[in-house]
Amino acid sequence: MSGDKKEQEQSFNILPHPAKSNNPSDQSSEPAEHGGLQSASYNAYNAKGPHIPSHEIQQGLEQPKSRDELKAEAEKLNS
Template identity: 50%
Template sequence: MSSESDKKEFHILPHPAKDNNPEQPGEGLNWGKFSGPAGAFHAHGPEIPTQEQIQNLEQPLSKEELKKRAEELNK
């Protein structure tokens, strides 16, 4: 019951990469050399804040303040 015009055609297109080298910049997870989503796995140790950054931090809330805030949010 199906005619020739109802059949689907499929084509194989070439891959846009010139070669299969994963180290080539701009390809795969290496775009921008350690940038993007995979960049977090190339860290070089802990981030140590400067004294200026430490001084600009807010003081942590007390347990009572945190409990009061939790009650407000859970209403």
């Protein structure tokens, strides 16, 4: 190694978290800046309600199996 090139020890710093409390709405900066639940693409606080399919789609779905049918399926798969 050459004498004019000094080796420097790598150092790391711990930075404080920007939150002042556990409430996500208390963030003072823009939500999209930090990502998470309030980011532009995943805004959990402005989510829509559940999707209820139309009557035609509901009629096209198969009926759920009874407990006895499910138990018979499980026994068949486990044997």
